[in-house]
Amino acid sequence: xxxxxxxxxxNAQAIWQAGVDAVLPGPLLAEALAEPELRRDLEEAARIVxxxxxxxxxAMAAAVERLLVEFLPKLEGHINVPAGTEVPxxxxxxxxxxxxxxxxxxxxxxxxxxTILQLVQGAGPDDVVLCLLSGGGSALLPAPxxxxxxxxxxxxxxxxxxxxxxxxxxxxxxxxxxxIKGGRLAHTFAGRRLYSLIISDVVGDPxxxxxxxxxxxxxxxxxxxxxxxxxxxxxxxxxxxxxxHFQRGVRGQISETPKELSSRVRNRILGNNVRALAVAEAHxxxxxxxVLNLGSYIEGETKxxxxxxxxxxxxxxxxxxxxxxxxxxxSGGETTVTLSxxxxxxxxxxxxxxxxxxxMQRVGLNGTLLLCGGTDGEDGPTDAAGAWVxxxxxxAVKEKHLELGVALARNEAYVFFESAGGLLKTGLTxxxxxxxxxxxxxxxxxxxPLPASPSTISSRSFEK
Numbered sequence: 001x002x003x004x005x006x007x008x009x010x011n012a013q014a015i016w017q018a019g020v021d022a023v024l025p026g027p028l029l030a031e032a033l034a035e036p037e038l039r040r041d042l043e044e045a046a047r048i049v050x051x052x053x054x055x056x057x058x059a060m061a062a063a064v065e066r067l068l069v070e071f072l073p074k075l076e077g078h079i080n081v082p083a084g085t086e087v088p089x090x091x092x093x094x095x096x097x098x099x100x101x102x103x104x105x106x107x108x109x110x111x112x113x114x115t116i117l118q119l120v121q122g123a124g125p126d127d128v129v130l131c132l133l134s135g136g137g138s139a140l141l142p143a144p145x146x147x148x149x150x151x152x153x154x155x156x157x158x159x160x161x162x163x164x165x166x167x168x169x170x171x172x173x174x175x176x177x178x179x180i181k182g183g184r185l186a187h188t189f190a191g192r193r194l195y196s197l198i199i200s201d202v203v204g205d206p207x208x209x210x211x212x213x214x215x216x217x218x219x220x221x222x223x224x225x226x227x228x229x230x231x232x233x234x235x236x237x238x239x240x241x242x243x244x245h246f247q248r249g250v251r252g253q254i255s256e257t258p259k260e261l262s263s264r265v266r267n268r269i270l271g272n273n274v275r276a277l278a279v280a281e282a283h284x285x286x287x288x289x290x291v292l293n294l295g296s297y298i299e300g301e302t303k304x305x306x307x308x309x310x311x312x313x314x315x316x317x318x319x320x321x322x323x324x325x326x327x328x329x330x331s332g333g334e335t336t337v338t339l340s341x342x343x344x345x346x347x348x349x350x351x352x353x354x355x356x357x358x359x360m361q362r363v364g365l366n367g368t369l370l371l372c373g374g375t376d377g378e379d380g381p382t383d384a385a386g387a388w389v390x391x392x393x394x395x396a397v398k399e400k401h402l403e404l405g406v407a408l409a410r411n412e413a414y415v416f417f418e419s420a421g422g423l424l425k426t427g428l429t430x431x432x433x434x435x436x437x438x439x440x441x442x443x444x445x446x447x448x449p450l451p452a453s454p455s456t457i458s459s460r461s462f463e464k
Contacts, residue, residue, distance in 0.1 A: 023275055138212040
């Protein structure tokens, strides 16, 4: 591997890691729990009840206990987390609600959600509830509404994932199949104050969409949810119990989700993709790059968005528009993948890298590297956070006779990068603010000095 290529890889991962580090739960919660009103409520509370769900749940719980050590005698709680992410805690029970690398609700998740409902419903007039929410909360907090089974919800969720429905669309449906989402959890609260402390994994940070909004008013209706199922032609495929439930809801025979909540409920966004990109941008500039931050509102079909980024890449490399190299283009948000009839193994970040590579293969990637990674360390049902591509990837494609088009058509990005090299494996990060993509472009001449990553930057390794 050339020195230039090594520097590209080191810098790309250091920039990505800087963004992830900026949204870790510990520092975010330290800021939130120092806020005067919240602090006063904690001091005067008879009990402090901590509930929640999400991929960052374990780290958030541990941080709360560490930051509120003087309040431990009156603290208790229960948080639904993915199995395998649990850490030692004293007063907050971490409940394994689903396996790793799965986005589907489970019976264990239902049991945990029922416990959370009971804790919030049981809050006394002088009790304060801290609800810790983060990405993955929807699947980790299943509480099927009466008349709908968990199996029914699993079937609907599976169909929505497969057809490429957006997170807003999926959550509109899930909220109207739930006894806890869409503001229903907060609606049961009658205590002193409920603070929902949130790490957002949704474009634009809409409170009603993150974890399907268990503590936020829900602007969607049964009619909206039913229209999503009709849009993707699922209304004839879903279980009868779900169809009957939605039709009754549309007719007004079932109460809607809460459209407003008590002033005792406070929702606070602690960390998001905007913050991660801002810190990644600052770090890239410190390394000497001209930076174009495309922001956190990047949505759409993964392959199409990747092709658009490839076009910007060529414009920079060939015309110096909109910036000169050495350049770094950052983008965030979350794209969607519409699966083939018989999909292989992969995730949206791996597919993004693969689609970018397919578009760039004719012009080459000399002096160019794209890293695509989920900030949670998970990309689809795989053990990779995402993938990266550079000039060496194209060499591997040729030498190993890999078929880019076939891998894209079958959604088999993981198998492709496992063979070509390029899987980004970081392990779980204990946070989740969607995706961060880092595109670096250096001069192709080996004599040109390149920005170098400072030795003080700690970054995890690429899988070679």
